[in-house]
Amino acid sequence: MQLKQAVDAAYQHFLDHDVPSPRLNAELLLMFVLGRARAYLYTYPECELTPQEQSRYDEVVRARARGCPTQYITGHQEFWGLDFIVSPAVLIPRPETEHVIETVLELLKQYEPHGRLRMIDIGTGSGCIALAVASELPQLEIDACDISEHALEVACANAVRLGLEKRVQFRHSDLLSAYPGEQFDFVISNPPYVGESEADKVQKQVREFEPKTAVFSGWEGMEIYKRLIPQAQAALKRGGWLVMEIGYSTEEKVRNLLTGFSDVQTTTDLQGIPRVVAARLSN
Ligand SMILES: C[S@@+](CC[C@H](N)C(=O)[O-])C[C@H]1O[C@@H](n2cnc3c(N)ncnc32)[C@H](O)[C@@H]1O
The missing domain is CATH 3.40.50.150 (Vaccinia Virus protein VP39)
Structure with a gap:
């Protein structure tokens, strides 16, 4: 699946499960899985996910749709301009x-x-x-x-x-x-x-x-x-x-x-x- 298609599918899944800020969450989780900044998603929307990336993305999207906070998935939250590990x-x-x-x-x-x-x-x-x-x-x-x-x-x-x-x-x-x-x-x-x-x-x-x-x-x-x-x-x-x-x-x-x-x-x-x-x- 291409990056843009993957984000769109996750966005729809989040809408169906009442996840707040569905597009932002879909993008943040793909950035996390790829280890890339948001600009990458917009610069290479047609780039194909590898099977490993696809399966990891499906896993974290399912976790988020079940209610798990994005920060517990990515392991990070900013506070006072500092990056904190969270679990x-x-x-x-x-x-x-x-x-x-x-x-x-x-x-x-x-x-x-x-x-x-x-x-x-x-x-x-x-x-x-x-x-x-x-x-x-x-x-x-x-x-x-x-x-x-x-x-x-x-x-x-x-x-x-x-x-x-x-x-x-x-x-x-x-x-x-x-x-x-x-x-x-x-x-x-x-x-x-x-x-x-x-x-x-x-x-x-x-x-x-x-x-x-x-x-x-x-x-x-x-x-x-x-x-x-x-x-x-x-x-x-x-x-x-x-x-x-x-x-x-x-x-x-x-x-x-x-x-x-x-x-x-x-x-x-x-x-x-x-x-x-x-x-x-x-x-
Ligand atoms: C609302 S959280 C605040 C965490 C952090 N200070 C923050 O602002 O994000 C409350 C914290 O108090 C801790 N806590 C609860 N009861 C406590 C107690 N009796 N003595 C010490 N810490 C306690 C919890 O484990 C938790 O980490």
Whole structure:
């Protein structure tokens, strides 16, 4: 089959299976199978696929039509301009999470650290938050943890690929339990925040393919916030910041848990949806 015919057939298959952005997905997967840029598909539309390429393309098109995210097939996702490896052990980094990085960098402009600046990223997944922050701040050493050992393997691999392995220390930890008595200037987290009660409203590819521990947090989505906020309060230095991503409907519930903090502020995303809450531990 020729390249253009293969893309057209995959496009039709994706339309029939309600795959979002069907042409883009058909092209991305063929680029992945051929190891070529998009321009190649348009320059040589009549080029014939080899039998091996055809069979590999059929395989990945079937996987995508079953709901498997393109990023788990290609193994990559861009975040903060950096290329991250992803596997089904980690949440695929989302563009809206970049607001977490922006918030941290903005708060840092006004922040005077007490001694060495210490930050921790809780629930690091692919490592995207810790590694993006480290890439922006060449002097910074940052801690990062996750309850999933498989996620930590991916995060460590990303640190090495990005040349940041000496500046990001990963630990296996249930929230802050592996850091007893340690004090931080910034506690940062994009925790799981979808309620099990909302599971049927979540996209199929999230519900069925992304790790449950990365997505769901109790019936209402609040379980991790309820544990994380008091732990962060105990671990923050006076004047330090807790910065957390929030779900589209959780702003008020999260703010209600932030008693003991001051300067509580919310950042909205490009659609005007509240995305990040930052709160300062009073001096
Ligand atoms: C929403 S994902 C965020 C991943 C990554 N930080 C990002 O922004 O793409 C939440 C992460 O928290 C981790 N997690 C869930 N419960 C945890 C806990 N009790 N302690 C530490 N990490 C936890 C999950 O394994 C997952 O990697």
